[in-house]
Amino acid sequence: MKLSREMVQHIALLARLGLSEAELERFMEQLSNILENFETLQQVDTTNVEPTAQSIALENVLRDDETLPSLPAAEVLANAPSQEEGHFKVRAVLE
Amino acid sequence: MELCQLTIHQAAQLLSRREISSFELTQAVLDCIREVEGKVRAFVTVTEDLALQQAKAADQRIKKGEATPLTGIPALIKDNICTKGVRTTCGSRMLENFIPPYDATVMEKLNACGIVMVGKANMDEFAMGSSTEHSAFSPTHNPWDLSRVPGGSSGGSAAAVAGHETIYALGSDTGGSIRQPAGFCNVVGLKLTYGRVSRYGLVAFASSLDQIGPLTKDVIDCALVTNVIAGYDPRDSTSVPYPVPDYTQSLVPDLHGLRLGVPREYLVSGMQKGVEEVMRSAISRLKELGAEIDWEVSLPHTPYALAAYYIIAPSEASANLARYDGVKYGFSASEAESMWDAMQRTKQFGFGPEVKRRIMLGTYALSAGYYDAYYLKAQKMRTLIRKEFDQAFEKFDALITPTSPTVPFKIGEKVDDPLQMYLSDVCTLPINIAGVPAISLPGGFADGLPVGMQIIGKPFSEETLLRIAFAYEQATDWHKRKPPI
Numbered sequence: 048m049k050l051s052r053e054m055v056q057h058i059a060l061l062a063r064l065g066l067s068e069a070e071l072e073r074f075m076e077q078l079s080n081i082l083e084n085f086e087t088l089q090q091v092d093t094t095n096v097e098p099t100a101q102s103i104a105l106e107n108v109l110r111d112d113e114t115l116p117s118l119p120a121a122e123v124l125a126n127a128p129s130q131e132e133g134h135f136k137v138r139a140v141l142e
Numbered sequence: 143m144e145l146c147q148l149t150i151h152q153a154a155q156l157l158s159r160r161e162i163s164s165f166e167l168t169q170a171v172l173d174c175i176r177e178v179e180g181k182v183r184a185f186v187t188v189t190e191d192l193a194l195q196q197a198k199a200a201d202q203r204i205k206k207g208e209a210t211p212l213t214g215i216p217a218l219i220k221d222n223i224c225t226k227g228v229r230t231t232c233g234s235r236m237l238e239n240f241i242p243p244y245d246a247t248v249m250e251k252l253n254a255c256g257i258v259m260v261g262k263a264n265m266d267e268f269a270m271g272s273s274t275e276h277s278a279f280s281p282t283h284n285p286w287d288l289s290r291v292p293g294g295s296s297g298g299s300a301a302a303v304a305g306h307e308t309i310y311a312l313g314s315d316t317g318g319s320i321r322q323p324a325g326f327c328n329v330v331g332l333k334l335t336y337g338r339v340s341r342y343g344l345v346a347f348a349s350s351l352d353q354i355g356p357l358t359k360d361v362i363d364c365a366l367v368t369n370v371i372a373g374y375d376p377r378d379s380t381s382v383p384y385p386v387p388d389y390t391q392s393l394v395p396d397l398h399g400l401r402l403g404v405p406r407e408y409l410v411s412g413m414q415k416g417v418e419e420v421m422r423s424a425i426s427r428l429k430e431l432g433a434e435i436d437w438e439v440s441l442p443h444t445p446y447a448l449a450a451y452y453i454i455a456p457s458e459a460s461a462n463l464a465r466y467d468g469v470k471y472g473f474s475a476s477e478a479e480s481m482w483d484a485m486q487r488t489k490q491f492g493f494g495p496e497v498k499r500r501i502m503l504g505t506y507a508l509s510a511g512y513y514d515a516y517y518l519k520a521q522k523m524r525t526l527i528r529k530e531f532d533q534a535f536e537k538f539d540a541l542i543t544p545t546s547p548t549v550p551f552k553i554g555e556k557v558d559d560p561l562q563m564y565l566s567d568v569c570t571l572p573i574n575i576a577g578v579p580a581i582s583l584p585g586g587f588a589d590g591l592p593v594g595m596q597i598i599g600k601p602f603s604e605e606t607l608l609r610i611a612f613a614y615e616q617a618t619d620w621h622k623r624k625p626p627i
Contacts, residue, residue, distance in 0.1 A: 065490030085449040098521030102577025108379040122243035128474035
């Protein structure tokens with residue numbers, strides 16, 4: 048299956064991943080090749096096969112609703128590219 | 143023998159007899175790093191000051207008679223495992239300056255033992271790759287032949303253990319990232335059963351497949367490290383609440399009563415002749431040690447595991463890596479017109495080509511209209527592959543395969559051909575899909591290069607794997623060979 052330029056652009060937008068023109072060209076070719084190779088999966092009959100999300104199945108894991116110490120806010124914010132008054136600083140979301 | 147060449151158990155004995163100090167041992171390892179690191183490039187960060195400080199503390203502890211087998215032993219930690227106060231880059235520009243405010247659970251456990259951390263290991267960016275060429279900083283070179291790759295993604299960990307730049311290392315394994323480099327560098331690497339080791343503090347790649355594990359010079363060391371890192375952790379809800387045995391108790395050099403299967407799909411076409419020869423003679427050796435061998439096992443869905451893996455892992459990665467938005471931590475593109483533009487540019491300039499490729503692949507497989515054909519289909523394949531392993535383990539105690547179909551390849555050979563690169567994990571990734579444990583150990587040599595033997599077991603059968611590996615290791619001396627650097 049051959050991916051179109053529009054499709055690759057659409058996927059990049061969904062992932063919020065900026066791509067250069069050269070990357071766009073390269074991914075059109077490489078992703079098409081990879082997906083074509085994965086067509087082999089369609090040879091396998093999986094009717095009535097349940098999907099597995101996790102190989103070592105555990106029952107729902109519950110715990111008591113207890114408050115435990117959190118990381119100090121200042122240490123967490125220390126890695127932030129931009130911060131102000133104890134908050135992460137972001138660009139305007141609404142124009 | 144030089145001190146840096148010691149195993150954990152040899153060093154621990156000398157430390158407990160007070161014949162050497164942790165400080166001397168650490169100095170010897172740091173000297174070795176200075177000598178060979180320019181050629182091997184196994185480290186992202188060398189933590190010399192921290193190591194010497196921890197060594198002094200360990201010496202105090204040993205003096206007080208409070209040592210454990212890992213106290214005062216130098217270790218290298220893969221750079222996707224969070225180390226409080228020590229930069230953790232994941233081999234990526236995105237996290238080049240990230241200093242974790244907390245320790246991973248495995249680090250808390252090793253710290254409690256009195257670890258001496260000599261540094262953080264180079265790796266393929268976000269653990270995506272099979273050669274360590276996808277590190278944003280430098281490729282790592284294989285100590286057995288500097289023109290070849292050490293495997294990946296835990297290539298720095300494996301190369302450093304082989305090159306005596308550390309006594310042991312931690313890596314992580316999502317589709318073979320501990321075992322394949324262990325095989326390429328002639329060391330022992332164990333991927334435990336999914337859920338056996340806490341993933342808390344491991345930077346997430348594919349959460350349903352990732353496991354932390356040891357890379358060591360021999361099987362005894364592997365058991366010693368596993369003893370410490372395995373166990374339940376309430377902070378990882380996928381970790382299993384089962385008791386942890388003393389894995390050293392399983393190291394019995396006798397294989398009588400064990401039934402081993404050789405799945406024919408793993409002796410694949412395209413496998414190097416030298417690898418096949420090593421495997422045939424290694425398996426004969428296991429037979430001599432008392433194991434019953436069946437060469438006619440079949441796991442017919444094996445050929446589909448590669449496609450299933452390269453749908454599941456990138457899908458999970460595309461979700462996990464969405465967090466790198468340039469807001470909370472990590473690289474942030476400063477030149478941007480809007481919030482969305484900033485996010486797109488942050489990912490564009492923060493991630494390297496393989497990470498972008500997998501984000502694209504995973505986003506596609508999860509997107510509307512393709513989810514059923516790709517992601518859901520792959521999750522159903524996972525059920526079939528796991529069932530097939532379960533059926534095999536009704537008849538066999540373990541399965542024996544090569545770790546990789548080839549010896550270490552040349553640097554540059556596959557880096558521009560993603561499918562060829564993916565194929566080098568063909569023998570290891572079905573194990574992660576099934577969630578079962580597997581160990582790679584030195585199996586022999588082909589054309590002067592290491593060949594790894596992989597032993598696969600049913601869930602929580604690490605003791606059986608260690609027993610088989612130990613018996614083989616005792617009967618051979620491949621693990622004692624030293625690389626020519």
